[in-house]
Amino acid sequence: MSEYDFSRLNDKEFEIFCADLLSAREGVKFERFKPGRDAGVDGRFFRSEGNEWILQCKHWISTPLEKLVKYIADSESVKVQKLSPSRYILALSHSLSRNDKSILMQKLSPFVLSPSDILGREDLSDILAKHPDVERRHYKLWIASSNVLAYLLNKPIHDRSQFELGEIIEASKLYVATVSHNQSIEKLESTSVVIITGPAGIGKTTLAGQIILQYVANGFELSVISDDIREAEGILDHDSKQIFYFDDFLGRNYLEALSGHEGGKVVSFIRRIVKNPRKRFVLTSRTTILNQGKILNDVFHNSNINRNEFEITLESLAKIDKAQILYNHIWHSEIDGEYVEQLYSQRRYRTIIEHRNFNPRLIRFITDAQRLEDVSPESYWTHITGLLDDPSQVWDHPFQAQLDDCGRTLVLLVAMNGRLITESELSEAFARYLGSPGAASLTGKKDFLLNLRHLSGSMITRFLVGEGHPFVRLFNPSLGDFVLNRYATNTPVLRQCFCSLKTLSSLKTLKDMLDNKIINDGVATEVIDHIFASVADMFFVGSNAEFVAQLCIVRSELGKKFNLSDRSLLKAIDFIAGEKCGICLLASARVLLWALRNGSVDKVAVEAFLVEAFTKDPGYDELLILVQLVKCFDVVVHQSLYDAYDQAITDHLIASVEDEFPDEEVFADSISQSAARRKFIELMDEKAFALGANDSSNVADAVIGYVDVDRFYDKYFYEAEREPDYEFYRDKRISWSEQSFSAVDPIDDLFSRE
Known part of the structure; x- marks a missing residue:
């Protein structure tokens, strides 16, 4: 038997739920009344003249049961006497013992006809289990039921996805389902892909999370992509039900967006998802970022894919949606009553709801008790209007007034690194920053773990991946924009920050800042020269080979061209050349290629690098560089090296065609399976030749030996068109927003109190 967490509902949602549930149990329709001063009535059913049933609901989750029973005995019983119904039903979200029910029946006699008309938490759960249609209509209860939670949290989920899922579940209690919820589900069911766009803070990530929660609860395995689409490619399983999630897929700040976030790979993955009925893909992006991502738009166009086919745009919220969002946040917040009174005074809640800058992110900030430590109840309203009028203050005040220098340094390092950073990398960067000249004057405690604990949940988020590997990211993407703007003109801080990080991600951030004219060539050159001198002076100890290689390349692009006279x-x-080849190898290969062609590196070391590189599953771009290195070796003397490269091409082609078979190229003019096989061999020969294979025909023969072309042929010509296996939402579409709030009257009634 499933148990339900009614605390996830606010009082108005609880009333709506009880009216719906009791209507199902009794086979009648309880008429709901306006929220507010109910005179003892939350629901009513007329059987005939003078034969009236009344439903009363009490959802006082923070009130002790003894106090609630006393209130009902003293106040509600008087109301019931005046109403004099033929039947009175009382529903409470508290647990009730048999004795509790006896006391309540006695106080409400003779209008409560039997103990089954006094309903506590367990009674409501038992009835709800018999009416799954009611459960489904009340989204928050369904998601938070013990059965669903156990299923969600016990599923084997890849890496960080478990952490993300926990956050999504927690956020569901604040969720208000709008029309966009059902639109997104329908888009996923018709195309398998949805790209949720909209302005910053409007609720894209929240909507995406709740949609994902529904799919996971219905048997889909969640895989969260944190930075690179290759994360998803590595765990794509053709036969299993999977849902992939890529939040801010074009970048978590405008710098990444303007540079284009590997658009071609994203679009290629979308094409693979569309072809598989057991897959779903949810992406989010700020509208401005998506529109600026010209590279991605070009890739969509060149791939003959209409971006609009997948897109759902959150543009504005209806006033009642805004009201429900604000009310939910107030109900579930931990702010004291004095602060709440400031919101109700003179109906100020309407000022918030009707403000031009209203968005869910701002509401979350103004109702977060932790962020009000320096704000008195008397100044709370001024604080709110200030944030609404100038949302940039959301981060300005806590960053400037609530953090010391060491705290700001930690946030700065996370922001400049990009999407996320390992805790160990951040710890080392923090130590390097504090050890730099001039850092002695920084205020605050210099203990890394102390700062990490202090900032977690407000400025940064710490989470575990896989077997307990800790990562850190910014608490919110908008904080990244704030930090970038704040420090863009502070060259000394930028220089020390990037010098402390020493990560590939931080070099990408710096390059993006330059490409988008956030900093000029002079500042970028000064920062890169400082980093290079710093790591060179330390003989590159503690540095990653790919980082050093990328540093050399960026340095060259800024004017310090590769030169044999440059001893550094x-x-x-x-x-x-002396380091082992890592998974990321493109920059290292480019540097070694220049060095090999100019006679400044040992060929034995390069050969060892190549042999290792071939085992790292190099991609297309990497193979194009690796082949140039291979061609620097004599084919007769180093035949094994050429053979190893051909094997790397073979593995690459097998993986690529298994992931996305080139249907049109192979089957368009093929009239038989044998013709299709010949066409496939020709195509593989062409691709291997383009990648510089030593024996392209041998590579093609090897690929055909692994790939079952006949199976793809039968699938292409004979399999039926896709029949969605996720019929629940097609056959039984339920608009949670409409079902849950169809009886709720205007905003003032929502906010009225007993």
Whole structure:
């Protein structure tokens, strides 16, 4: 038997739920009344003249049961006597013992006809279990039921997805389902992909999370993509039900967006998802970022895909949606009553709801008790109007007034690194920053873990991946925009920050700032030169080879061209050649290629690098560089190297065609399976030749030996068109927003209190 967490509902939602549930139990329709001063009536059913049933609901979750029973005995019983119904039903979200029910029946006699008309939490759960249609209509209860939660939290989920799922479940109690909820479900069911766009703070991530929750509860396995679409490609399983989630897929700030976030790979993955009825893909992006991502738009166009086919745009919220969002946040917040009174005074809640800058993110901030430590009840309203009039203050005040220098340093390092950073990398960067000249004057405690604990949940988020590997990211993407703007003109801080990080992600952030004219060439050059000198002076100890290689490349792009007379560059090349090849290898390969062609690196070291690189599943771009390195070796003397490269091409082609078979190219003019196989071999030969294979025909033969072309042929010509296996939402579409709030009257009634 499932148990339900009624605390996730606010009082008005609880009344709506009880009216719906009792209507189902009794086979009648309880008429609901306006929220507010109910005179003892939350629901009513007329059987005939003078034969009236009354439903009363009490959802006083923070009130002790003894106090609630006393209130009912003293106040509600008087109301019931005046109403004199033929039947009175009382529903409470508290647990009730048999003795509690006896006391209540005695106080409400003779209008309560039997103990079954005094309903506590367990009674409501038992009735709800018999009416699954009611459960489904009340989304928050369904998601928070013990059965669903156990299923969600016990499913084997990849890496960070478990952490994300926990956050999504927690956020569901504040969720208000709008028309966009059902539109997004319908889009997913018709196309398998939805791109949720809208302005910052309007609720894209929240909507995406709640949609994902429904799919996971219905058997889909969640995989969260944090930074690179290759994360999803590595765990794509053709036969299992999977839902992939890529939040802010074009970048968590405008710098990443303007540079284009590997648009081609994202679009290619979308094409693969569309072809598989057991897959779903949810993406989010700010509208401005998506529109600025010209690279992505071009890729959509070139791939013959209409971006609008997948897009759902959150543009504005209806006033009643805004009211419900505000009310939900107030109900579930931990702010004291004095603060709440400031919102109700002179109906100020309407000022918030009707403000031009209203968005759910701002509401979350103004109702977060932790963020009000320096705000008195008397100044609370001024604080709110200030944030509404100038939303940039959301981060300005806590960043400037509530953090010391060490705290701001930690946030700065996370922001400049990009999407996320490992805790160990952040700890090392923090230590390097504090050890730099001039850092002695920084205020605050210099203990890393102390600062990490202090900032978690307000400025940064710490979470575990896989077998307990901790990562850190910014608490909110808008904080990244704030930090970038704040420090863009502070060259000394930028120089020290990037020098402390020493990560590939931080170099990407710096390059993006330059490309988008946030900083000029002079500042970028000064920062890069400072980083390069710093790591070179330390003989590259503690540095990653790919980081050093990328640093050399960026340095070259800024004017310090590769030159044999540059002794620091030659030392860097020696370091790169002496390190083992990592998973990321493109920059290292580019540097070693220049060095090999100019005779400044040991060929034995390069050969060892290549052999290792071939085992790292190199992608298309990496293969195009690796082949140039291979061609620097004599084919007769180093035949094994050429064979190893051909094997790397073979593995790449097998993986690529299994992931996305080139249907149109192979089957368009094929009249038989044998013709299709010949066409496939020709195509693989062409692709292998384009990648520089030593023996492209041999590669093609090897690929055909692994790929079952006949199976793809039968699937292409004979399998039926896609029949969605997720029929629940097609056959039984339920608009939670309409079902849950169809009886709720205007905003003032929602906010009225007993």
